[in-house]
Amino acid sequence: MSVLLDENKKNLEQATKKIESLRQEINDHDYHYHVLDAPVISDAEYDKKIQALRHLEKQYPELVTPDSPTQRVGAKPLKEFKQVTHEIPMGSLDNAFSEEEMLAFDKRVHTLLGSNQEIDYVCEPKMDGVAVSIRYENGRLVRAATRGDGETGEDITQNIRTIKMIPLSLRGKQIPKVLEVRGEVYISKKGFDELNARASAQGEKIFINPRNAAAGSLRQLDSNITRSRPLSIYFYGIGSKPTGEIPDTQSDLLKAFKNWGLPVSPYVKQTKGMRGCFDYFKQMSEKRNQLPYEIDGVVFKVNSQEDQRQLGSVSKRPRWAIAYKFPAEEVETVIESVEFQVGRTGALTPVARLQPVFVHGVTISNATLHNMDEIKRKKVHIGDYVIVRRAGDVIPEVVRVVETRKSAHIKAIHLPSHCPVCHSKVEQIEGEAVARCSGGLFCPAQRKEAIKHFASRRAMDIEGLGDKIIDQLVDTELVHNVADLYSLKKDQLSSLERLAEKSAQNILDALQQSKDTTLGRFLFALGIREVGEATAKQLANHFGELPALFTATEESLQAIPDIGPVVAGHIVAFFSEKHNHKVIDQLISAGVRWPNIERKSQDLPLTGQTFVLTGTLQKMTRSDAKEKLESLGAKVAGSVSAKTHYVVVGEDAGSKLQKATELGVKIMNEEQFFQFLKQF
Numbered sequence: 001m002s003v004l005l006d007e008n009k010k011n012l013e014q015a016t017k018k019i020e021s022l023r024q025e026i027n028d029h030d031y032h033y034h035v036l037d038a039p040v041i042s043d044a045e046y047d048k049k050i051q052a053l054r055h056l057e058k059q060y061p062e063l064v065t066p067d068s069p070t071q072r073v074g075a076k077p078l079k080e081f082k083q084v085t086h087e088i089p090m091g092s093l094d095n096a097f098s099e100e101e102m103l104a105f106d107k108r109v110h111t112l113l114g115s116n117q118e119i120d121y122v123c124e125p126k127m128d129g130v131a132v133s134i135r136y137e138n139g140r141l142v143r144a145a146t147r148g149d150g151e152t153g154e155d156i157t158q159n160i161r162t163i164k165m166i167p168l169s170l171r172g173k174q175i176p177k178v179l180e181v182r183g184e185v186y187i188s189k190k191g192f193d194e195l196n197a198r199a200s201a202q203g204e205k206i207f208i209n210p211r212n213a214a215a216g217s218l219r220q221l222d223s224n225i226t227r228s229r230p231l232s233i234y235f236y237g238i239g240s241k242p243t244g245e246i247p248d249t250q251s252d253l254l255k256a257f258k259n260w261g262l263p264v265s266p267y268v269k270q271t272k273g274m275r276g277c278f279d280y281f282k283q284m285s286e287k288r289n290q291l292p293y294e295i296d297g298v299v300f301k302v303n304s305q306e307d308q309r310q311l312g313s314v315s316k317r318p319r320w321a322i323a324y325k326f327p328a329e330e331v332e333t334v335i336e337s338v339e340f341q342v343g344r345t346g347a348l349t350p351v352a353r354l355q356p357v358f359v360h361g362v363t364i365s366n367a368t369l370h371n372m373d374e375i376k377r378k379k380v381h382i383g384d385y386v387i388v389r390r391a392g393d394v395i396p397e398v399v400r401v402v403e404t405r406k407s408a409h410i411k412a413i414h415l416p417s418h419c420p421v422c423h424s425k426v427e428q429i430e431g432e433a434v435a436r437c438s439g440g441l442f443c444p445a446q447r448k449e450a451i452k453h454f455a456s457r458r459a460m461d462i463e464g465l466g467d468k469i470i471d472q473l474v475d476t477e478l479v480h481n482v483a484d485l486y487s488l489k490k491d492q493l494s495s496l497e498r499l500a501e502k503s504a505q506n507i508l509d510a511l512q513q514s515k516d517t518t519l520g521r522f523l524f525a526l527g528i529r530e531v532g533e534a535t536a537k538q539l540a541n542h543f544g545e546l547p548a549l550f551t552a553t554e555e556s557l558q559a560i561p562d563i564g565p566v567v568a569g570h571i572v573a574f575f576s577e578k579h580n581h582k583v584i585d586q587l588i589s590a591g592v593r594w595p596n597i598e599r600k601s602q603d604l605p606l607t608g609q610t611f612v613l614t615g616t617l618q619k620m621t622r623s624d625a626k627e628k629l630e631s632l633g634a635k636v637a638g639s640v641s642a643k644t645h646y647v648v649v650g651e652d653a654g655s656k657l658q659k660a661t662e663l664g665v666k667i668m669n670e671e672q673f674f675q676f677l678k679q680f
């Protein structure tokens with residue numbers, strides 16, 4: 001008996017050793033392959049090692065650990081993604097499109113740092129992918145999240161674990177206890193072509209571009225699907241407060257990333273001043289088409305982390321980094337016809353139907369003409385040869401007519417007198433460029449757009465309820481308003497064209513799930529004119545609950561940062577409509593709910609304090625200072641009165657300074673103001 005036990009123990013010990021050594025070997029090969037781009041063994045040899053490890057782990061399941069290289073298998077499908085609050089908000093980059101804009105950026109960096117030396121910059125390609133934040137604790141991958149709105153993203157850990165280029169555990173020395181790293185997940189041009197070839201062979205929808213394919217792949221509830229997608233990543237920064245030693249320059253940080261096993265772009269380069277940046281931009285512009293993945297510009301970052309800290313961020317945009325974007329692509333084609341599309345608020349947008357042209361991997365057959373004023377200004381006709389521009393994700397637009405190439409048959413473009421969809425009169429308010437259908441929610445086009453907006457990802461996020469289904473639901477009169485969605489029955493949905501029973505059930509499940517939402521999302525989903533996602537969130541934080549908004553006045557709304565008289569007017573008008581209250585009541589009765597919010601604005605450190613800014617500030621612009629104060633809860637007024645708490649004076653301050661002195665209002669100079677802000 002004891003001989004048998006001894007034997008088992010010996011076998012287990014041997015298996016443990018073998019498993020550990022195989023894992024070490026595989027991790028080393030991963031590192032050589034993905035980080036150093038210098039594989040040491042063939043794919044077949046590598047696969048053999050993985051098989052051997054799998055075999056042993058099957059024999060000894062108790063020895064399986066979550067960071068074993070075999071554990072990249074897809075996990076059980078999720079019902080929904082959990083929310084993740086980013087420890088440090090995930091910012092976005094300011095863009096520059098010209099050397100002048102880059103020079104202005106560099107000048108601002110010099111001014112803010114008070115330096116006249118050339119700045120050290122780190123340059124790297126701007127991957128056209130999807131930003132993610134991945135957290136390692138004690139060197140192990142514990143969580144991964146999407147950017148979301150920058151403050152809160154979705155937990156996509158299961159999906160991220162399936163990407164071979166992302167280490168499940170870090171290697172090397174001096175790994176911080178907690179390290180959150182940020183990078184861009186992308187799909188190579190070749191991977192994208194193969195993915196689309198596969199999709200079209202299977203009769204599935206093809207992806208528009210590699211970025212959309214990467215984003216869609218990361219948002220799969222079933223990580224087995226993500227695993228089948230050719231996703232890659234490059235890391236570029238950190239997203240947690242340092243625990244332990246972190247290199248004090250951006251270039252050393254990226255070197256440390258590589259040592260820790262995190263892939264970094266091979267084109268990272270350190271350079272001096274704008275000359276070096278411009279040379280790098282030129283080199284990358286020339287290389288762009290030969291790269292195996294898409295880039296849409298280059299990124300420059302101030303190398304010193306201390307300087308980065310001093311420069312700080314405004315509105316989640318670091319002032320120490322900038323993306324210099326490649327110019328938008330322009331092509332020539334001809335306008336075959338013009339149609340007017342009716343949007344959610346009834347706005348009529350002229351859309352040019354074009355002779356299809358191929359631009360950077362995408363066929364363009366429509367381009368916006370914006371509005372009638374633009375058509376007049378650009379002197380565009382049907383039949384004209386035109387230059388069309390496509391930049392990133394924005395809708396292609398007609399830039400100008402090709403004067404040197406005239407068509408024999410051109411026709412003028414006229415604004416229709418009646419809505420092309422519901423035939424209500426088209427109205428154009430004087431002084432406004434936009435013409436609108438006067439049909440309101442009687443107009444099916446407006447209703448469809450309102451429902452599409454309601455169901456969209458950043459609003460109620462009703463997965464599977466796509467545009468074509470909504471068009472049919474409105475056309476068949478199954479749905480008149482957004483609340484009707486929640487009374488849909490399975491047989492009604494499956495009676496729609498090309499909607500199988502399983503998809504109908506998925507939509508019902510998604511509708512059910514969407515009922516648990518947040519007040520910010522709900523307000524955004526209502527589609528109040530000019531209330532975007534950020535404003536909706538601000539309203540939610542300010543009022544905390546819906547009934548308080550019903551009675552809000554234009555004045556009280558204008559006290560909220562960024563809400564001016566126009567938006568305040570739209571909000572008040574929306575809540576004074578009886579039929580909007582009816583729809584809201586119906587939604588709440590259907591079970592749509594959200595937690596009330598503690599009124600954040602009341603908790604902010606400068607709530608109730610009024611500031612006036614005057615004169616020229618050297619270290620920040622007046623609008624940056626205003627934004628900073630408002631983010632702390634302060635109100636920034638345009639004139640000094642007895643109600644003013646502080647006046648901040650820059651150079652050449654005039655009458656406001658005098659008035660403040662007369663009224664005995666507290667005065668701060670720029671340096672005192674900076675010291676004051678530092679405490680928050």
Ligand code: 5U1
Nearest residue numbers: 091092093124125126236299321
């Ligand atoms: N290459 C690169 N892309 N990218 C995107 N670096 C980089 N840095 C970013 C973003 C949003 O942000 C940091 C400057 C915070």
